Amino acid sequence: MEMSENIYTNIDSIFEGDPCGRRAANRDEDINEDSIIFQDSRDAAEDDDTCMGRPAANPSGSKSLGRRPSRAGDVCWGLLCVLLLAGIISLGFYRNTVMNSYKDNLTKEKNQLETSNNNLTTERDQLQTSYKNMTKKRNQLQVSYNKLRAKSSQLQTSYNIMTKERDQLQTSYNTVNKERDQLQTSYNTMNKERDQLQTSYNNLAEEIDQLKTERDLLQKRFSGLKRAGPKGWTLFQSTWYYISSEVKSWDESRQDCNERGADLVIINSKEEQTFLTNLNKRIWIGLTDKDKEGTWKWVDGTPLTTSYWMGKNPDNKMEEDCAEISIGPVEGNWDDFSCATHLNRICEQKH
Numbered sequence: 365m366e367m368s369e370n371i372y373t374n375i376d377s378i379f380e381g382d383p384c385g386r387r388a389a390n391r392d393e394d395i396n397e398d399s400i401i402f403q404d405s406r407d408a409a410e411d412d413d414t415c416m417g418r419p420a421a422n423p424s425g426s427k428s429l430g431r432r433p434s435r436a437g438d439v440c441w442g443l444l445c446v447l448l449l450a451g452i453i454s455l456g457f458y459r460n461t462v463m464n465s466y467k468d469n470l471t472k473e474k475n476q477l478e479t480s481n482n483n484l485t486t487e488r489d490q491l492q493t494s495y496k497n498m499t500k501k502r503n504q505l506q507v508s509y510n511k512l513r514a515k516s517s518q519l520q521t522s523y524n525i526m527t528k529e530r531d532q533l534q535t536s537y538n539t540v541n542k543e544r545d546q547l548q549t550s551y552n553t554m555n556k557e558r559d560q561l562q563t564s565y566n567n568l569a570e571e572i573d574q575l576k577t578e579r580d581l582l583q584k585r586f587s588g589l590k591r592a593g594p595k596g597w598t599l600f601q602s603t604w605y606y607i608s609s610e611v612k613s614w615d616e617s618r619q620d621c622n623e624r625g626a627d628l629v630i631i632n633s634k635e636e637q638t639f640l641t642n643l644n645k646r647i648w649i650g651l652t653d654k655d656k657e658g659t660w661k662w663v664d665g666t667p668l669t670t671s672y673w674m675g676k677n678p679d680n681k682m683e684e685d686c687a688e689i690s691i692g693p694v695e696g697n698w699d700d701f702s703c704a705t706h707l708n709r710i711c712e713q714k715h
C-alpha cells in the first residue's frame with residue numbers, strides 16, 4: 365500500500381507540470397523495492413541533472429548543450445515522460461491486477477480460513493463431545509475397575525479359602541490313602557486267613573463227613589447192641605441200667621455196681637423216677653445220709669434237691685441211712701432204710 369501511495373504522489377507531480385516534483389516528494393521517503401522499475405539509475409541521473417538545471421550526461425562532453433535546453437532535449441524529455449506515464453499506467457493496471465489477485469487470494473484464504481475455522485469448530489465440538497464421552501467412559505471404566513477390584517478381592521479370598529480346603533483335602537486324601545493301604549493289607553491278611561479258614565473248613569468238613577460215617581457205623585452197632593443188649597442191662601433214654609436179680613446190702617450193692625463200671629442209680633428227673641417205679645421192685649438207689657444224719661447226698665457227692673419220699677420218711681426209725689424205692693406211687697415211694705438190709709439194686713452207667 366505504501367508503494368501505491370508513492371506512485372500516486374509521483375503521478376500527481378507529473379500532471380502538475382513539475383517533473384521534478386517526484387524527486388522532491390520522495391526525497392525523504394524510503395523507496396520500495398517495487399519502485400525500482402521507475403528508478404532506473406541512469407534515468408534518475410538524467411532527471412536529477414535536468415531538474416537541477418544541469419545538462420544531462422553527454423558522452424561527447426558538450427557543456428553548452430547542458431546549460432541551455434535544446435529542442436532535442438525537450439523531445440527526449442517528452443518521450444521520457446510519455447514512457448514514464450505509460451509505465452505508470454501499466455503499473456496501475458498491474459497494481460489493480462495484483463490487488464485483485466491479492467484480494468481474490470485473500471478472499472480465498474479468508475474462505476479457507478472460515479472453512480478451516482468451521483472445520484476446527486466442528487472438530488472442537490466433536491472433540492468436546494468425544495471428551496465428554498471419554499470422560500463418561502472413563503468414569504464407567506473407573507466404576508468397572510472398582511467393581512473388578514472388589515471382585516478380585518473376593519476372588520482372592522475365595523482362592524485362599526479354596527487353597528486351604530485343597531490342602532485339607534490333600535491331607536484327607538493322604539490319610540485315606542494310608543487307611544486304604546492298611547485296609548488293603550488287612551484285606552490281604554483276611555484273604556489269607558479266609559483261605560486258611562477255608563482249608564480248615566474243608567478239613568473240618570472232611571472230618572465231619574468221617575465222623576458222620578463213624579457215627580452211622582456206631583449207630584448201626586448201637587442199634588444192634590440195643591436189639592441184643594448186655595445181659596441184665598436195660599437202655600432208657602440213652603443210659604444203660606443194670607437191674608440185679610439177687611439181693612445185697614447197700615454197700616455190697618454199690619461195690620457190685622462199681623465192679624460193673626457203674627454206680628447206684630442217681631435220679632435226675634421225673635421220667636427216670638417213673639422208669640424205676642415201673643420196675644415194681646424194692647431196690648437200693650445211690651442216696652445216703654451216712655456222713656451226716658438228715659443230710660442226704662447222692663453217690664457222686666451232689667446234694668439232694670428233688671425228692672419223692674413216701675409218707676413221713678425219711679424217719680430214721682431204725683438208724684436208717686440208705687434210701688430205697690419201695691412199692692408205691694411215683695410221687696412218693698422213697699423210704700430210708702437200714703443199709704444192712706438186702707435188697708435188689710439198680711446200677712446206672714457212668715457218663
Ligand SMILES: [Ca+2]
Pocket residue numbers: 629630631632636712
Ligand atoms: Ca440217674
Ligand SMILES: [Ca+2]
Pocket residue numbers: 653657658680683684685686700
Ligand atoms: Ca438216717
Ligand SMILES: [Ca+2]
Pocket residue numbers: 677678679680681684699700701
Ligand atoms: Ca424209714
